[in-house]
Amino acid sequence: MPSHLFADRTAGQPPERGTVDALISQTRRLRGDVDAVRRDAVVDEDDPQGRWQRALCDLAVHQLDDLGAQLGQLKEGLPEGPPAGGQNTRPAEEPHRASPDEPPRTGSLLSRVGSAQWNLLTDEVTWSDELFQIFGRSPGCGPMSLDELPSVVFAEDQALLTAMVTGCLIDGKPIDGEFRIVRTDGRVRTLHMMGEPVLDSDGCTASMWAVLRDVSELRRSERAVRETRESLRRRHDIEQTEHRMAVELQEAVLPPWRGSLRFPHGGPAALDLAGHYLPSESSAMIGGNWYDALELPDGDALLTVGDLTGHGVSATSSMAMLLGALRGMAVAGISPGPLMEHLNRLLEASAQPALGSAVCCRYSPATGTLSWAQAGHPAPLLFRGGTGRALARPEGLMLGATPRTSYEQAEVRLLPGDVLVLHTDGLTRDAGADPFGAGGTDRLLGLEPRFARARDAQECVRSVVEEFGACPREDDACVMVARIGDPSERTTP
Structure with missing residues (x-):
């Protein structure tokens, strides 16, 4: 059964205030436990399984931070002003529906996360089965090279992806960012990519590994919250305007x-x-x-x-x-x-x-x-x-x-x-x-x-x-x- 702590999974009914407080405390404890596991983990750079586990811990920490912030907003109530960051200008994404050759989603984290490694010395590319599902790509077509990857990325996001990959390969910077892709079936998905360069004995970049998570549902939920908040703010403004007009009309009609x-x-x-x-x-x-x-x-x-x-x-x-x-x-x-x-x-x-x-x-x-x-x-x-x-x-x-x-x-x-x-x-x-x-x-x-x-x-x-x-x-x-x-x-x- 999927955990009730996933931020992109809606609750069956609005929680009571005491329930929200309990969820916030539980999220903080869980975040601390995951962070402790991440700090204590000793990972061999040559161990892909270890890198995978550490990356999952990193993603879990990010997710729990987001969840804690969202629960805090739920506890505080709707803000009066517009949301920070201005209006959302990102294009709407289509709901993700499983294709006949794609297994049904369970809502678990692993079903939305895939891994990849690009070897710069041998040009070998390795994708996990989950990553093929996320991209809607048949395993028979093989994984995509770094040169092919921008072909499925939104034009507006290609510069961001290029900058992240370049920074990783040349400057040794870790990758942490989001971009949108268009799957082979035409559906739009938002991916969160985290990765690091793998250095050889001379300190040069030999390969790049990454973990990609499909965060489309989460971002769609966040966008729905922003749009709802903006809609309520506009409705409040309209009601204030109508109230002012009604008062002015009443004052103009009643005896002076x-x-x-x-x-x-x-x-x-x-x-x-x-x-x-x-x-x-x-x-x-x-x-x-x-x-x-x-x-x-x-x-x-x-x-x-x-x-x-x-x-x-x-x-x-x-x-x-x-x-x-x-x-x-x-x-x-x-x-x-x-x-x-x-x-x-x-x-x-x-x-x-x-x-x-x-x-x-x-x-x-x-x-x-x-x-x-x-x-x-x-x-x-x-x-x-x-x-x-x-x-x-x-x-x-x-x-x-x-x-x-x-x-x-x-x-x-x-x-x-x-x-x-x-x-x-x-x-x-x-x-x-x-x-x-x-x-x-x-x-x-x-x-x-x-x-x-x-x-x-x-x-x-x-x-x-x-x-x-x-x-x-x-x-x-x-x-x-x-x-x-x-x-x-x-x-x-």
């Missing part, structure tokens, strides 16, 4: 006013308005929440909050389209109920189908009447005379749920001093134990004493943010407070 907004100007029935956007616990979850207030040509005021399903640029762009249409229809004088019907048909026919909830209110300061409709949305909360309550919801399905549906419209008379709170369900849904947000709504209604002491709508919003801003929130949320009556005409208790 900060603090309190007052219209119509002055009078006991004027509106004092303030709104706030609360992001989700994950800042990347920018959704389609909105709040809006608009003074209409006839002196009425439009108040609306809503939420579209989804997140990112798609949700915010759909929100921008829907809010623009809502504003245009309100300016044209369409009342909340029919307006919701038009929004439903618009969203259902959109190129980016989505579901949405919304509440739309039209307030007449002349009569103090609030006309409103909702589409699967929490009802506005009315605070008056020391108590708070949710208004009775008229019928209305979520936007985009069905092509043709009607939306009922309700009316309520607002009095000076009343506080009206509009919010999306993300504000209260995660704040209480009830999955429908009932617990969060009770907490919101419990803010009535603080609303009564507040000097303006902005202070009411600040109380909401203090109460709900620190709550873990899976979705973003909006809240808008409308207070009836100009705060400048009130006296602070």
Whole structure:
């Protein structure tokens, strides 16, 4: 059975952290043992078997060093930046498949390692059986001489091979490097070559021996790690860009006013308005929440909050389209109920189908009447005379749920001093134990004493943010407070 320590053999499932620590310790111990065997070995230069054993120890040390580094990366996790060394430009290799005359691979080290010796005095060349398999060369064709070897080497790697062989034969340098070959069946393999010159009694190079290891699977695994890491880095960059675009689009669409907004100007029935956007616990979850207030040509005021399903640029762009249409229809004088019907048909026919909830209110300061409709949305909360309550919801399905549906419209008379709170369900849904947000709504209604002491709508919003801003929130949320009556005409208790 192949050892589980081979770095180019994938595990059946992701290891736990304790398992990785144990593997690192085991690899270090094994590396030390192999290194000790290599140091203690006394090798006769005339003994090919001894040179072979020493070379295998060298390769094993290299392999264990690579394995230790890879396990260390696995323990530390994915780096934030791009991998060292830049992008991989090596051409892709084809998977190695056994040919009919090639025995199946077992995954052991010996099945991927072959040896060779080139005698410079007699021109005799000796290859092991494994090396013929690695090159995909029939033993009947005989081994390749040093002059023939470059013919199967990638053109880009021929200079490297020539330099290694020349350095070994002329300068007596050991060989340690990699190059790619094209086998006779057309498959590309990466070989790691290690070798040394064999000197005669005069100190001249008499022959060169080498051990060649097929490291194609290992290098392919390393390349897959680099490419995956680079892909994740690019994905992270794309997500950051999309998040920034969604934030910018949201900021461009939501009301530009900060603090309190007052219209119509002055009078006991004027509106004092303030709104706030609360992001989700994950800042990347920018959704389609909105709040809006608009003074209409006839002196009425439009108040609306809503939420579209989804997140990112798609949700915010759909929100921008829907809010623009809502504003245009309100300016044209369409009342909340029919307006919701038009929004439903618009969203259902959109190129980016989505579901949405919304509440739309039209307030007449002349009569103090609030006309409103909702589409699967929490009802506005009315605070008056020391108590708070949710208004009775008229019928209305979520936007985009069905092509043709009607939306009922309700009316309520607002009095000076009343506080009206509009919010999306993300504000209260995660704040209480009830999955429908009932617990969060009770907490919101419990803010009535603080609303009564507040000097303006902005202070009411600040109380909401203090109460709900620190709550873990899976979705973003909006809240808008409308207070009836100009705060400048009130006296602070």
